Amino acid sequence: MNKKIVFTLLLASLCSLSACGNDDIGSLNDSIIVNEGSLNENNENSSDESLQTTAAGYFVTEVPEATVTVVTDESGNPVTEPVPETPVDENTAPPEEVSAETVPTPSVIDYTPSTAAPGTPASTAVLPADAPTEYDYNYGPAPTVYDIPGIKYIDNVLIANKSYSLPADFYPELDQTCLNQFYKLQNDASAVGLNIYLSSGFRSYETQDYIYNDYVARDGQEKADTYSARPGHSEHQSGLAIDVNQIDDTFIGTPEAIWLEAHCYEYGFILRYSQSKQDITGYKYESWHIRYVGTDMSYKIHSKAIEMGDPYLTLEEYFGIDSYYH
Numbered sequence: 599m600n601k602k603i604v605f606t607l608l609l610a611s612l613c614s615l616s617a618c619g620n621d622d623i624g625s626l627n628d629s630i631i632v633n634e635g636s637l638n639e640n641n642e643n644s645s646d647e648s649l650q651t652t653a654a655g656y657f658v659t660e661v662p663e664a665t666v667t668v669v670t671d672e673s674g675n676p677v678t679e680p681v682p683e684t685p686v687d688e689n690t691a692p693p694e695e696v697s698a699e700t701v702p703t704p705s706v707i708d709y710t711p712s713t714a715a716p717g718t719p720a721s722t723a724v725l726p727a728d729a730p731t732e733y734d735y736n737y738g739p740a741p742t743v744y745d746i747p748g749i750k751y752i753d754n755v756l757i758a759n760k761s762y763s764l765p766a767d768f769y770p771e772l773d774q775t776c777l778n779q780f781y782k783l784q785n786d787a788s789a790v791g792l793n794i795y796l797s798s799g800f801r802s803y804e805t806q807d808y809i810y811n812d813y814v815a816r817d818g819q820e821k822a823d824t825y826s827a828r829p830g831h832s833e834h835q836s837g838l839a840i841d842v843n844q845i846d847d848t849f850i851g852t853p854e855a856i857w858l859e860a861h862c863y864e865y866g867f868i869l870r871y872s873q874s875k876q877d878i879t880g881y882k883y884e885s886w887h888i889r890y891v892g893t894d895m896s897y898k899i900h901s902k903a904i905e906m907g908d909p910y911l912t913l914e915e916y917f918g919i920d921s922y923y924h
């Protein structure tokens with residue numbers, strides 16, 4: 599087994615050597631990966647402390663007066679705190695041997711966008727009146743729908759979870775619209791003094807295979823399955839998932855995490871692995887993992903969550919699907 603992995607560096611190195619204390623995550627954070635990850639355990643109420651309920655519903659968050667201290671290294675790059683030993687996330691970075699020799703080779707596949715939308719609309723939710731239109735700054739188009747056998751769509755939303763997998767040769771890279779919307783989110787967060795950065799984006803089937811098996815070897819399959827997706831089942835392979843900042847439990851409850859959870863839908867994202875929903879999503883709470891669905895859909899889901907009185911409504915619940923290895 600001489601499998602090696604290469605992570606695409608999106609930004610410059612985020613943390614210096616001293617900043618990455620955790621073995622597993624250390625190598626991950628060094629490179630802003632346009633690849634994966636997420637997951638953490640419990641902490642069910644860590645991030646809802648500042649969520650306030652209003653007549654309109656939830657998601658009104660009091661962002662602590664921008665008192666975020668950003669430590670930087672000589673180059674001015676943000677440096678994160680040393681990480682305690684926490685299990686990494688669903689698709690976190692592989693340990694040590696990150697080698698440049700190993701770039702998974704993209705398969706030759708015809709990613710022809712489908713003209714007809716596959717899947718059966720599972721929701722009849724109406725787009726909320728406050729949803730942005732294509733003329734608004736926040737508007738984010740729905741992701742491309744690929745007409746490829748094996749990919750499950752519901753209401754034009756690609757589904758990648760434990761029940762629905764992606765073809766091994768599906769290698770779309772990080773979706774450009776998703777990335778553009780992330781930059782808007784990042785800019786707006788920055789405007790209120792928060793530092794949200796991309797840590798992991800696209801992850802190939804091969805990379806996930808390596809990562810997952812490494813976790814299984816370390817923690818056993820049962821435990822690994824709670825925080826790491828089996829190859830083909832990671833949402834990061836869809837090119838529509840992003841992990842931000844510190845990919846572990848230390849991110850929970852930070853001003854950035856609270857703001858992200860309350861505002862990501864405004865840019866077309868949803869927090870994919872909600873707290874207290876592990877039995878439904880199949881993964882532990884991942885405060886750092888967001889999934890791009892486009893603003894039309896994110897507003898519908900957000901609106902439905904308010905209607906149901908459940909701020910942690912998951913994609914599985916919204917579409918009435920399950921997530922477990924059959």
Ligand SMILES: [Zn+2]
Nearest residue numbers: 634635636887
């Ligand atoms: Zn993730």
